[in-house]
Amino acid sequence: MRTRSRSISLLASTILGLTLGLTACGDEADPVPPAVAGTSAAAPPDSCGGAGDRVKDHLNSAEVSSVAVNGQCTSVVITTTLGDDAATAALRFCESAAEVAYTGDVNAVTVLAASGAELAIGISGAKCMASA
Known part of the structure; x- marks a missing residue:
């Protein structure tokens, strides 16, 4: 025991x-290491042959918040500060982007309002159209 x-x-x-x-x-x-004040993470490189950077540089507008290439480099999405009723301005952005976007696999351009609403869309070989 x-x-x-x-x-x-x-x-x-x-x-x-x-x-x-x-x-x-x-x-x-x-x-945890302290954050270094005044630094920001570098933007990831455009891995779609520079399509996103080319469109953003071509548009060169303060109303463009971001330009991203989605899918397998098939679609350029332009996010703007535009309101949901700015179809005319969105069409101008879409048509301007189409001048440089359709290279490589990119075959579509979409312009979004600040709210995320789709304002205009374009496809390679056709004019841009305002979204309903």
């Missing part, structure tokens, strides 16, 4: 020691 109680005591001490040891490891975790 004495051997059994000694084994239980030894087992309890071992478990207690492991628990305390693991708890102590949690306190010694590597600290």
